[in-house]
Amino acid sequence: MSNSSAAQKSVVWDWLTTVDHKKIGIMYFLAGLFFFTIAGIEAMLIRIQLMFPEMAFLGEQTYNEVLTMHGTTMLFLAAMPMFFGFMNFVTPLQIGARDVAFPFVNSLGFWLFLFGGLLLHVSYFTGGAPDAGWTAYAPLSTTSEGQGVDYYILGLQVSGAGTLMSGINFLVTIVNMRAPGMSMMRMPLFTWTTFVTSMLILFAFPALTVGLLLLMLDRTFGGAFFDIGLGGNVVIYQHLFWIFGHPEVYILILPAFGIFSEVISTFAKKRLFGYSAMVFATMIIGFLGFMVWAHHMFTVGMGPVANAIFAVATMAIAVPTGIKIFNWLLTLWGGRIKFTTANLFALAFIPSFVLGGVTGVQLAMSAADYQFHDTYFVVAHFHYVIIGGSVFGIFAATFYWWPKMFGYRLGEGLGKIFFWLFLIGFHLTFFIQHFLGLVGMPRRVASYLDGQGFNEMNLISSLGAFMMAVAFIFLVVNVIVSRKNTTNVTDPWDGRTLEWATTTPVQEFNFAQTPLIRDLDALWYEKMNGNGKIKAAEPLDEIHMPNGSILPIIMSSGLVVASFGVIYEMYLLIALGLLINFGCMFVRSIKEDHGYHIPVSEIKKQGGES
């Protein structure tokens, strides 16, 4: 049935049933921010526990749980969803599409992620969170007491399914839904990195699914894949995990690279230097990401030949990354640089990330890695790349796209205080940890003894962490007090790409007429060579829109019910949950829903951009 217009809905119902990529993007972002806050609090607890030697603030078991949840939440439920928020919101706008290719699947992906994340956090209230580290290595995870690790397995399975769906959705969207004239080599870099990231998701997540499935079979159903006594092999789990896990870290950094490319070229007022080199560097990083997983396992005993191969492959990644760094520097070269908060994060990213990259090459030397392995040196390294890369990217994107997403500009004054506090706090926390690792402090330990030379450095590190927490409070305050800045939100940065050609707030159909793209940096081209408005590729006509649906939530909750069934070995509950899930799929399949049309008069009334 195709209605002429959508039915009026209440606000809550509208958000619960929405299939609009912009609303889903905002929900992804806010849910990610929620989990980011939780994981940040967990980080503070860790740093308080390690502030002084032999602290009894958390206790060993709780420390292990908090440590595991900090890592898991930050990677799967905070950083990735926040990037997904931006990808969802921005990518269709940047390629001139009305929505993603599968709006329903998009909404399903979001709700699966959210429910998986919440399922994971239920474990805190049911007798203990997972305590086997974010990697959940067997046999530590297969022999862990209680239900914590079961929550980890099922929570990640559910949210991982959502992530995989969203990844496929982005791929199909970018391949099929580009506006006329938007060839692959005219796509903005953020869209390119979204594309490559989605490819990584598509190829990497199945390995995680298999690893977690085997873990679940071992823990719940008496399997013996990782039970050496019955002929299993624990190292296989490590391989499976890192075949997923290494691409995962590129899933986390590539979107940030895209964001920095947008932000730097916008605020340097210059076309991105070496666009095609940037694109190919992105693809090479994506490919090499699959070829280096064993560098996480140098000390497992793979033998010198395997270690050497993976060491060389790992170092090779420094080459495309270096290409990117130099291209950003050359984009800045001679540009009219504006030091907005978004750009400050992008500029601070370059040296911070290079520091993380240098320690990465150090760690890639397998002989030296025997010394670094499982010390705070590794902790310092990956926090440098994840905070200095991904989190800086998220914050840069937050300040950059906030006007488009929420209709008001974040204050620059408070933003700069936030930036400086965060930058100094971050380096204070993690720079010292390199030396902490070099003098021998092992990672993942709940405490340390007095008189080992760890005291001062740990105290400094904790103080830095407090600084970051204070900085984050400034961000929250900024979000609240800046609500009055509703002027100049359509194109506040004099943008180059297509998303700045839309109105703010963006209309539900994005573009009244599908835009015609005439060059890379489509909007900038029109500003320089046209009248500053994007040309239309089609006459004004009514627009076909998909209907919202509540089914994604029901489907996801069905999987959560089934997950509880697996965790507590209640087979009826598993059956019930799967019944709900497949029932929803059935309903979705047989129910005809052709969406609705927005008439031309309505589009004109909303003052559509053309």
Add this chain to the structure above:
Amino acid sequence: MSHVDPSARLEGKASRDTERSLKRETKAQIASFVFMIFMTSTAFLTVASDAIPTGFAIPFILLLASVQVIMQLYYFMHLNSKGNAWANVMMWSGLFVAAMTVASLMLLIGVTKY
């Protein structure tokens, strides 16, 4: 303005060009169908006859199977037709990555004993 119902029947006659290409496709499909039956019976005979040793039969059948999968994808599932370039890129790059991963994993776990 009225909109085209995507599930509606096509009306009118196909153009000469379309007819010609359809004819060509039919021919190709029949040929590949016959070829696939031939391969299937070869596979069957390989197993059925005692003359062929098992050590040869297994890899040979696997080879036939992969040829059949590729033919199935390209001739019957239209992977060779226009507009499927990206599907091809995705499938082959996925296969490439997976094959390399599995091969190195077999080497890593098979050669070194723990």
